[in-house]
Amino acid sequence: MPRYRRGHDVDAAHAHLLRVDRRLAGWMRKLGPLPAMPEWRKAFDPVDALARAILFQQLSGKAAATIVGRVEAAIGSKRLHFDTLGRVDDATLRGCGVSANKTLALRDLAAREQDGDIPDLRRMSLLDDGQIIAALTPVRGIGRWTVEMMLMARLGRPDVLPVDDLGIRKGAQRVDGLQDMPSPRQLLERGERWGPYRSHASRYLWRIADFDGTARAPTPRSQE
Template sequence: MARYPRGFDVEAAGAHLARVDRRLGAWMRRIGPIGADPRWKKPFDPVDALARAILYQQLSGKAAATIVGRVEAAIGARKLHADTLGRIDDATLRACGVSGNKTLALRDLCRRAEAGEIPSTRQMAGMHQDEIVAALTRVRGIGRWTVEMMLIFRLGRPDVLPVDDLGIRKGAQIVDRAEAMPAPKALLARGECWGPYRTWASLYLWRIADAASAVAKPAPRSQQ
């Protein structure tokens, strides 16, 4: 069975992208090296990561962090998991600022975790990224984009291109000097040449979009 390591050779990725896409390569030189993400080597709990992704949805980082802090205080733990979230009822979650829909999503996540439906990081190491997407998007409130952020920032999979992400679409528009952002389908075709390092292209496209918008600090992404 194939094994998928966490992280990849970023120097090889950069050299490949510069060779196959001169426009992107020019922007990469302008942005400068960004380095491998240290989280690729750190352990993490997929259930905790998904629970936090649910809580952060459609909120500013500050507001979401406040709610997460209240939930952690209510459960008496820093780990959001089936056993810890099970210590409090729905009314307490709502009192922490968790919406009804997010409460249902958290309960569904916990139920699936207890049933063994959420693969561990060890299990994910033997799964293709499409299998991971299929397994995790069964959870209420978890869409493909959320799982793609996990694949990029937590698992360090090398060939992920979140074509629905506005920042990546904006970055591609800037690289190609286009009048409008590419549609997801067009971006998927545009990014074929970036494989097998589309994750590295994605990371640079975010930086390019931020730089063009004169953003002093890169915009936070899910699970960052």
């Protein structure tokens, strides 16, 4: 049986945060409840998701989507894996607009997949957050933040706080009325009271960072 199921109880998370943090609670009431993320119920392929995360790095969404489309056409598949990426050489990937560093990262990911180093969903259901981070961050081009986005948006893990994320830090700055954004270490300490629902607090902090008093769509985040 899996130890960790995809998704978590957002109602319980909401009630907990209202109870433990008066300042955050004021913003939560202003913004309203946040629903469960639809990605928690969607089919999810970790290797493909990581490959796409690599391709999207440091690019606008439109530019990255164009490059992904070219790669899919070149490999003849919408599934980015060892077997499909192996159908083309590096020069072809470069011709699709994939940088040299990203090409190396895709090759490293594919090689680690072939060696069995990338856990699938079944294996991830038996691993805690730290174990998943430890398994995926050795991949070239995959840092802790990328894995944290996967943990939150795809796996629905309840207690993730991406302290290096600028949106999260800006949101915390607004909640506490600070002159400067808190450092990652300060944010980690500040967020202790939000556990075991720090993911839900993070989602609010993103929305607080975006809030300008008018109704508008929130900024798209990685893997949402």
